[in-house]
Amino acid sequence: xxxxxxxxxxxxxxxxxxxxxxxxxxxxxxxxxxxxxxxxxxxxxxxxxxxxxxxxxxxxxxxxxxxxxxxxxxxxxxxxxxxxxxxx
Numbered sequence: 597x598x599x600x601x602x603x604x605x606x607x608x609x610x611x612x613x614x615x616x617x618x619x620x621x622x623x624x625x626x627x628x629x630x631x632x633x634x635x636x637x638x639x640x641x642x643x644x645x646x647x648x649x650x651x652x653x654x655x656x657x658x659x660x661x662x663x664x665x666x667x668x669x670x671x672x673x674x675x676x677x678x679x680x681x682x683x684x
Contacts, residue, residue, distance in 0.1 A: 620678065623652060623660040634658050641665075648673055 623642040624634035632639060633656065645662055646652065653660055663675040 621662040622658075623656070623662050625652070625656050634660065638662065645675060648675065650675055 621638050621641060622635040624632050624636050624639040625642065626632055626639065634642070642652075642662060645665060648665075650663055661678050663677050666674045666676075668674065
């Protein structure tokens with residue numbers, strides 16, 4: 597099921613680069629030959645965030661950072677891209 601993701605600012609609890617580093621996950625993509633590029637442990641997560649509107653970079657790479665994903669108490673899903681300066 598696709599959900600519409602609202603535009604929002606990053607919540608204060610995740611406003612520092614240090615906090616975001618703890619949440620860092622790298623994407624995984626299933627290739628046409630059945631192999632996986634990226635972090636295999638995150639294949640299902642990658643598919644889920646794509647289903648919810650995240651667009652992977654083009655071209656896809658081995659170390660594409662997934663967005664931080666939050667689900668609110670009412671079930672709304674929000675995704676926030678990690679700024680490049682925090683991706684080190």
